[in-house]
Amino acid sequence: MFRILKKDIKTKARIGLLKTSHFEVTTPNFMPVATQGSVKMISPDELKKIGVEIVVCNTYHLMQRPGTALLKKLGGIHKFMDWDRAILTDSGGFQAYSLSPLRNVDDDGLTFTSHIDGSKIHLTPEKAIEVQRDLGTDIAMCLDFFTPYPSEFIEARIAVERTVNWAKRSLMVKKKPKIFAIVQGATFGELRKDCARRLLELRFPGYGIGGLMIGEPAHLTMEMVNTVNEIIPENKVRYLMGCGYPEDILEAVSLGVDLFDCVLPTRNGRTGMAFTSEGKIIIKSSRYADDDAPLDKNCNCYTCRNFSRAYLRHLFNVGEGLGGRLVSYHNISFYISLMKKIRYHIQKGNYDKFLLKTKASFNFRSGLKKSEFDSVNSKLKLD
Amino acid sequence: MFRILKKDIKTKARIGLLKTSHFEVTTPNFMPVATQGSVKMISPDELKKIGVEIVVCNTYHLMQRPGTALLKKLGGIHKFMDWDRAILTDSGGFQAYSLSPLRNVDDDGLTFTSHIDGSKIHLTPEKAIEVQRDLGTDIAMCLDFFTPYPSEFIEARIAVERTVNWAKRSLMVKKKPKIFAIVQGATFGELRKDCARRLLELRFPGYGIGGLMIGEPAHLTMEMVNTVNEIIPENKVRYLMGCGYPEDILEAVSLGVDLFDCVLPTRNGRTGMAFTSEGKIIIKSSRYADDDAPLDKNCNCYTCRNFSRAYLRHLFNVGEGLGGRLVSYHNISFYISLMKKIRYHIQKGNYDKFLLKTKASFNFRSGLKKSEFDSVNSKLKLD
Numbered sequence: 068m069f070r071i072l073k074k075d076i077k078t079k080a081r082i083g084l085l086k087t088s089h090f091e092v093t094t095p096n097f098m099p100v101a102t103q104g105s106v107k108m109i110s111p112d113e114l115k116k117i118g119v120e121i122v123v124c125n126t127y128h129l130m131q132r133p134g135t136a137l138l139k140k141l142g143g144i145h146k147f148m149d150w151d152r153a154i155l156t157d158s159g160g161f162q163a164y165s166l167s168p169l170r171n172v173d174d175d176g177l178t179f180t181s182h183i184d185g186s187k188i189h190l191t192p193e194k195a196i197e198v199q200r201d202l203g204t205d206i207a208m209c210l211d212f213f214t215p216y217p218s219e220f221i222e223a224r225i226a227v228e229r230t231v232n233w234a235k236r237s238l239m240v241k242k243k244p245k246i247f248a249i250v251q252g253a254t255f256g257e258l259r260k261d262c263a264r265r266l267l268e269l270r271f272p273g274y275g276i277g278g279l280m281i282g283e284p285a286h287l288t289m290e291m292v293n294t295v296n297e298i299i300p301e302n303k304v305r306y307l308m309g310c311g312y313p314e315d316i317l318e319a320v321s322l323g324v325d326l327f328d329c330v331l332p333t334r335n336g337r338t339g340m341a342f343t344s345e346g347k348i349i350i351k352s353s354r355y356a357d358d359d360a361p362l363d364k365n366c367n368c369y370t371c372r373n374f375s376r377a378y379l380r381h382l383f384n385v386g387e388g389l390g391g392r393l394v395s396y397h398n399i400s401f402y403i404s405l406m407k408k409i410r411y412h413i414q415k416g417n418y419d420k421f422l423l424k425t426k427a428s429f430n431f432r433s434g435l436k437k438s439e440f441d442s443v444n445s446k447l448k449l450d
Numbered sequence: 451m452f453r454i455l456k457k458d459i460k461t462k463a464r465i466g467l468l469k470t471s472h473f474e475v476t477t478p479n480f481m482p483v484a485t486q487g488s489v490k491m492i493s494p495d496e497l498k499k500i501g502v503e504i505v506v507c508n509t510y511h512l513m514q515r516p517g518t519a520l521l522k523k524l525g526g527i528h529k530f531m532d533w534d535r536a537i538l539t540d541s542g543g544f545q546a547y548s549l550s551p552l553r554n555v556d557d558d559g560l561t562f563t564s565h566i567d568g569s570k571i572h573l574t575p576e577k578a579i580e581v582q583r584d585l586g587t588d589i590a591m592c593l594d595f596f597t598p599y600p601s602e603f604i605e606a607r608i609a610v611e612r613t614v615n616w617a618k619r620s621l622m623v624k625k626k627p628k629i630f631a632i633v634q635g636a637t638f639g640e641l642r643k644d645c646a647r648r649l650l651e652l653r654f655p656g657y658g659i660g661g662l663m664i665g666e667p668a669h670l671t672m673e674m675v676n677t678v679n680e681i682i683p684e685n686k687v688r689y690l691m692g693c694g695y696p697e698d699i700l701e702a703v704s705l706g707v708d709l710f711d712c713v714l715p716t717r718n719g720r721t722g723m724a725f726t727s728e729g730k731i732i733i734k735s736s737r738y739a740d741d742d743a744p745l746d747k748n749c750n751c752y753t754c755r756n757f758s759r760a761y762l763r764h765l766f767n768v769g770e771g772l773g774g775r776l777v778s779y780h781n782i783s784f785y786i787s788l789m790k791k792i793r794y795h796i797q798k799g800n801y802d803k804f805l806l807k808t809k810a811s812f813n814f815r816s817g818l819k820k821s822e823f824d825s826v827n828s829k830l831k832l833d
Contacts, residue, residue: 104761104765104770105770107772108771110752110772110775110776111756133760133764137740140740147760149757356520357520357523369495377520381515381516381530385511385515387488388490388775389488392771392775
């Protein structure tokens with residue numbers, strides 16, 4: 068299922084080929100998020116043109132609307148959203164923890180009220196896999212449990228126990244799809260190692276690294292990633308969940324991570340923030356009002372080939388939706404192109420130099436506020 | 451500039467070729483509206499794929515944002531919005547009358563406060579043409595003056611006088627682009643004839659029929675169109691401004707109209723109303739929740755080739771912007787395809803039969819409320 072094609076010597080970066088029922092995904096790769104069965108504003112046709120090979124869909128949303136039974140009846144999520152490449156689905160847990168107004172978690176699973184219609188939904192580890200199977204996913208994620216940042220050791224310890232138990236139960240499902248387990252353990256190295264070792268015994272083909280990118284300092288994130296990747300052997304896929312800043316992707320790849328996902332390229336694209344080879348651009352700024360240059364002079368995407376910053380600025384300035392669409396398109400192109408460059412330099416054997424040089428030119432994390440994570444963290448209390 | 455390729459025998463329909471500086475437009479044709487330099491949600495690349503040959507841009511909006519001077523400096527509206535086919539611009543008058551909170555009109559022109567920033571703008575017939583020239587339009591429209599429906603004969607009479615005087619003054623502009631005059635006269639046949647005759651003496655290459663589609667009964671619209679087209683000779687382009695219901699387009703073509711424009715395909719598309727060969731579809735309705743069929747089984751556009759009604763319904767139901775984009779795409783395709791069929795049947799010599807059969811199957815005007823026009827009409831008072 069997963070084959071390593073090339074290993075870097077100076078770092079732990081590697082190029083791999085991840086075979087799924089719909090598509091062979093080259094890694095390291097980035098997965099745009101199709102939360103509700105659509106990468107916001109972008110057509111599947113365009114995703115293919117950009118070179119996207121795999122997207123993430125959110126089980127929490129899709130199981131409620133349009134609903135698991137309907138999606139199954141209509142032939143599955145691929146047909147529904149006209150996407151014939153790979154799909155990874157999350158378990159629904161993260162959204163249930165962060166979006167639902169009322170939750171109750173115990174060792175059996177979690178019960179939550181829908182943030183859409185207030186209905187009560189019970190999600191067990193088995194149910195989470197069954198739903199993902201019925202959606203027709205290529206890769207399902209185990210239901211896991213995690214704690215906010217910062218958290219107490221004892222809380223994180225309990226979360227690990229539950230996560231491992233739930234991973235075991237995930238394997239009991241009949242006709243199950245390919246499943247990745249999720250390593251938890253907050254920012255405690257020993258817990259991360261323990262969780263990784265115990266999940267490894269269950270022989271999943273891939274492992275998510277979860278409970279990070281929720282406001283902890285970047286150096287702690289990378290420390291945890293490194294700790295986990297020392298336990299998870301090379302022949303397993305490693306997926307750093309929710310990691311989306313290009314700086315972090317560059318570093319995590321050097322620690323042996325293969326898959327990334329994040330809403331950043333589309334969420335920021337819709338508000339006019341562009342990721343470019345020269346750093347962050349807030350296109351709505353009046354400084355671009357008469358700027359004839361493309362958004363990113365080093366980019367060859369549809370947006371950069373055909374439109375000026377002045378035009379994009381105008382679209383945002385007058386509230387035309389095409390602006391968010393064109394900048395989202397560019398941002399996804401930027402990420403996919405970054406992943407291509409990463410693979411190119413691993414292949415060439417100079418990834419270490421590429422990493423240092425490129426990271427130094429990026430400023431995407433700057434100005435990042437702790438408050439961006441507070442709303443998630445305030446909900447992530449151990450029940 | 452305008453060449454008739456084929457004339458229908460039983461009706462006044464005709465196929466023509468309208469040569470502009472950027473593109474040869476086949477007529478009868480429909481012009482999607484790129485109000486602020488963008489056909490809402492749709493890329494120029496897609497417009498070309500659909501087969502759009504000409505779009506309408508709004509001078510009132512563009513002269514304010516991004517501004518005439520900036521657009522000129524950036525190389526004109528075509529380059530700005532990446533559209534290398536034909537563009538027709540309106541004079542800015544209609545929006546000034548209907549959007550501006552404060553207007554004052556006299557024989558010299560109109561002064562209005564911007565609905566955007568409250569600044570005072572003075573628009574004369576000369577200025578309107580100069581602005582359109584500086585935007586780089588292919589076809590400019592004369593600044594005109596019109597009255598609401600219903601209006602008094604004397605008011606409509608004054609509007610005609612002013613419109614004719616302003617048309618004369620439009621011709622004084624240096625380096626002027628191709629200009630179409632606009633025939634006014636409300637719903638008074640004699641005034642329409644008089645206006646048409648006097649404008650004809652000024653030898654414009656094309657004539658807009660204005661001041662209609664503002665709430666008057668459809669039979670009165672068509673009566674006026676017929677009256678005007680009996681005066682405007684065959685070798686002139688005839689453009690029925692703001693006419694967008696497929697039923698009306700079919701009928702107006704039979705009276706010899708060549709060009710149409712309307713925001714309907716995109717405005718309705720964004721709210722989930724689709725124009726289909728089987729009539730109107732409100733895609734958000736729960737009846738489509740599990741409907742596996744394409745939006746329009748007789749349509750071959752990107753939306754209909756790849757997505758089900760169930761998927762489109764889901765996108766609207768959960769508020770995903772891709773829904774509005776895909777339905778707008780279909781709607782524009784529907785209009786362009788309708789125009790192709792119209793030309794095909796004129797060519798074949800059976801347009802009369804096609805008109806009757808097709809019109810009977812359309813229900814797009816049904817449920818149309820007078821209140822839709824009230825906000826425009828309430829502002830259209832003679833100053």
